[in-house]
Amino acid sequence: MKKSYILLFLILANLFWAGNYIFGKYVVTELSPIQLTFTRWLIAVFLLFPLAHWIEKPNWKSVWKAWKVLLAMGLLGIISYNFFLYWALTYTTSMNAALVNSINPALIVLFSALLLKEKISIHHVLGLIISLSGVLLVLTKGHLLEIFHLTYNKGDLLMILAILVWTFYSIIGKKLKSIPIISATAVSVFLGLVLVAPFAIGSGLNFDLSSPAITGLLYIGIFPSVGSFIFWNISLRHINASQAGIYLNLIAVFTAILSLVLGQTITIVQILGGLLVFTGVYLTSKKKKDLQAVTKPM
Numbered sequence: 001m002k003k004s005y006i007l008l009f010l011i012l013a014n015l016f017w018a019g020n021y022i023f024g025k026y027v028v029t030e031l032s033p034i035q036l037t038f039t040r041w042l043i044a045v046f047l048l049f050p051l052a053h054w055i056e057k058p059n060w061k062s063v064w065k066a067w068k069v070l071l072a073m074g075l076l077g078i079i080s081y082n083f084f085l086y087w088a089l090t091y092t093t094s095m096n097a098a099l100v101n102s103i104n105p106a107l108i109v110l111f112s113a114l115l116l117k118e119k120i121s122i123h124h125v126l127g128l129i130i131s132l133s134g135v136l137l138v139l140t141k142g143h144l145l146e147i148f149h150l151t152y153n154k155g156d157l158l159m160i161l162a163i164l165v166w167t168f169y170s171i172i173g174k175k176l177k178s179i180p181i182i183s184a185t186a187v188s189v190f191l192g193l194v195l196v197a198p199f200a201i202g203s204g205l206n207f208d209l210s211s212p213a214i215t216g217l218l219y220i221g222i223f224p225s226v227g228s229f230i231f232w233n234i235s236l237r238h239i240n241a242s243q244a245g246i247y248l249n250l251i252a253v254f255t256a257i258l259s260l261v262l263g264q265t266i267t268i269v270q271i272l273g274g275l276l277v278f279t280g281v282y283l284t285s286k287k288k289k290d291l292q293a294v295t296k297p298m
Contacts, residue, residue: 131280
């Protein structure tokens with residue numbers, strides 16, 4: 001697959017996930033985290049299976065043979081991550097959740113090196129530092145030292161649990177090269193739903209939702225749930241988990257942009273921070289030989 005397509009898929013995945021932070025903050029006021037998690041994936045599963053059958057035409061028996069790994073992925077990336085995210089949003093802001101989420105690339109780099117023996121190059125570390133600096137610049141409004149004075153509430157701690165879960169989901173997803181991507185996602189979603197259904201139904205589903213909540217729920221059920229997961233898992237088939245992880249920093253930048261669209265202001269500091277993030281992403285996506293060609297004296 002062309003590198004440009006991988007880049008596009010990673011950008012779209014994180015753009016859709018940023019919308020999940022924005023809309024999730026609104027929807028979670030009317031649905032509990034467990035109810036939102038269940039309803040979101042219930043919408044998605046009715047899209048994923050037809051898409052998988054139409055696009056990939058998989059041998060479903062072969063897909064289901066990997067049910068143990070897919071069950072683990074469903075438990076981690078489908079249920080646990082989203083449950084902790086929505087639970088966190090009941091206590092903290094979308095932007096603060098995005099700030100904590102910016103630690104995720106570093107965790108993926110660390111655990112990929114420990115568990116997958118992926119090598120960490122100097123330019124990879126440089127890209128990670130630049131990108132993370134951009135995120136911090138955006139979220140602290142130019143006052144980087146404020147990062148040490150933030151009060152981390154229950155929501156922030158729940159976000160740490162969420163990104164730990166996502167780290168292991170990404171690493172496991174890297175090992176499923178033999179199973180079609182959409183099919184694997186569909187089955188993992190189905191298995192995740194089976195696990196969470198008793199808890200969601202037992203808590204009492206609320207069907208009396210406002211129009212904004214219904215709109216947000218439909219967005220979450222389609223774009224982050226179907227689009228992002230497919231784009232993310234396609235990318236993991238072609239690049240290292242640690243390399244893909246750096247793109248998660250884009251969530252914070254896109255969250256700031258979406259907040260602007262919803263009526264909030266954007267500053268020069270946020271623009272500069274966004275440029276740093278994209279610079280870091282660019283450096284991380286470059287191969288070592290490409291960087292040598294760029295930096296070689298004329």
